[in-house]
Amino acid sequence: MVPDAEWVRIRRGLRFGQVFEGTVVNVPRPGVIGFFVDIGLAVGGFVDVALLPDQGEDWPAEGTVAEFEIWWADSRQQIRLKPADSRYLRRDFADYVERFRPGWPSEVGRPVPDPGSSVRR
Structure with a gap:
């Protein structure tokens, strides 16, 4: 974890849809909870299971380098990501x-809101 002031500084530079190249660093339970991504910032990235294919074997493996877009950031010191590569998105992603x-x-392209803002996820 980083100090709150650092998290606020990092957040201010984030935009929805901003693309980062990242490395999948941990897939704790494929098909169940999502996976963690290192995108080169002091805080980690996470891709939620809700955005991913149903079958864990269709998820990127640890060590996979791919592009990820900022999907959300809430009060937790974690950046929520979505895969930019459609192979790693749920089939019905548009729906x-x-x-x-x-x-x-x-x-x-819009800034990620500060924690406690009235903007909903």
Whole structure:
């Protein structure tokens, strides 16, 4: 963990849809919880199971280098990512976005809100 002030500084530089090249560093339970990604910042990245294919064997393996987009950042010191490579997205990703994050296309490029802001995920 980094000091809160550092997290605030990092967050201020984040934009929805911003792309980072990252390395998958931990896939603790393929098909169950998601995986962790090192994107070269002092805080880690995480890809949630909800964005990934149903079958864990379709997820990138530890050590895979790929591009990831900023999907969300909440009060936790962790950047939520989505894979930029469609092979690593759930098959019905467009439908998922329509149901759960319909504002996503218009959010791309906007700053990630500060914790406690009224903007919802």
